[in-house]
Amino acid sequence: MNTMTQDILPGENKGAALKKVKAHIKAYIIDVLLWSYIVLAGWKIVYEKAIIGARYSNFSWDQPLLSLGLGFVIALVLFFTRVSIGKAVNGLYERNPEKTVLSEPFTILGYVIFAITFVSGLLISQVSIREFLSESGLHGAKRIFLALFNPNFAIIQDALFAGVETIYMAFIATAVALPVAFILAFFAARNLMNGSRLTMTIYSVVRFLLNVSRSIEPLVWAIIFSVWVGIGPFAGMLALSLHSVSSLSKLYSEQIENISDGPIEAMTATGAHPIQIIWYGVVPQIVLPYLSFTIYRWDINVRMATVIGLVGGGGIGTLLMQYQGLAKWNEVGLLVIIIAAIVWIMDYLSSKIREAIK
């Protein structure tokens, strides 16, 4: 029994009606987009490439527009039947409990969309069994595989040094990112920042910047930094730490959002300063998960450092790129073995450590 009263506002019924209209509009928009996609993909990819067999179909911008127009019409006609996916995902159909979702008409339309996408995908990626099994192709592959399985141990010293460079580079990238992410995470945690409008603004700005920098691949950052500070491990490290800051901040702040409010409330009640509240009420709850994320991040950074080396980020990746460019497959074989060993060891160690501190 709850004796707390809820004030019922007079506009609440109107709100519900408005919500229903909005859901219908959303459903219709989804249907239009889906039908336009079906028309466009079916026509330009499946029909022209597979059935007519045109290698390069001529494209003009009226074609997607025409598809969109057709989409509007088809979606409108079918909106009142049970094949509207938009209505289904917005929960506007009354469900028959005896029937499973899988046998509903809108699910069958879903299968059709999947089939069109699958066929289009095959056509666009130019999947060809003939080329996969062609004689000259197989011959080339055999040559490379033989060389790879016959690694040249003469360069093992260079390769190991480059591998060590990669590991240290990843370590420094993680270590530099750690304190920055640690501080940023507090500003990106909703439960700490929802106090006033000012803090919410800071929260939104920090979140936005983190999302933008995270959505740019470290590979792209490495290209930018290798122009900025010159090709080498420093550029790779900068690229990795930038990306680590954004992804660690995100993981950290999610951890902060999951903590229990009890200790924070208790620390506030003692009259502690906000910084003391964070240090005593928040930090003890997040230290272990942070440690675990950070070690995992180092592990990821070692793998990424290899890839980043390919574009001039230094370490074993750069070495790999050089030998590959010279078509020295025996040397490449050795590098591949060393990379695999490093990744495997890092993976094993990081999972062991993370298990131990859980």
Place this chain on the structure above:
Amino acid sequence: MLKVTELHKKYPNGTHALKGVSFDVKQGEFLVVIGLSGSGKSTLLRCINRLHEPSHGTINFEGSDITNIKGQPLRTLRSKIGMIFQHFNLIPRKTVMTNVLAGSLSRTSIFKSILGMFSDEEREKAKRFIKIVGLAGKENQRADNLSGGQQQRVSIARALMQNPKVLLADEPVASLDPATSHSVMQYLKKVNEELGVTIICNLHFLSLVRQYASRVIALKGGKLIYEGQPLDIDENWFKTIYGEEAVEVTID
């Protein structure tokens, strides 16, 4: 020492939790607040140390109006009001000692508290309070490894560390078993009688109320509907406070 006048609290979601509550608390009292879940007891307690902001009305503590103070004055006020919680709210993974020392944060500088540099004096004091709540020798154990009753006693020691004038207890025994409940209530009584700390405590069980309270107020739907001596709550009052259907459950 504490005077609450016409206190209203309306949450942003529209819940009107307190609807004009007024009462006085005298020095040295053991005041118990009773009422159903959702009657506004917790909100009332949290308005007193301003963990929640009152929407309307005034709170007067030791002669000064504290309804709207902010910043350092608010922190100083909170340091004079200890609080213990239903779920103890101890700092996880920290020792009993650190948890009790956290009660002295308001008079420790930010820098020293981050480094954990509490003075010997504070440590001695913490030890004394740990002894008072019967946990001597457990100073260096992790607080989250203790039993529920012991954790609640750590939180009493933490509150005492603040040198509080008032101790707010929000359902301190609601997550404990009957025997432990009595032990925790007895420690609260000891704090009240021997250290002279005024206590305002939310409780569910009337049997506990009769045993420990020096005065009782009852809330229903955010309004104060009863104020008096614990032994004066008869069958009729009980039904008014808890509803016609209610049957009293005892805890012994």
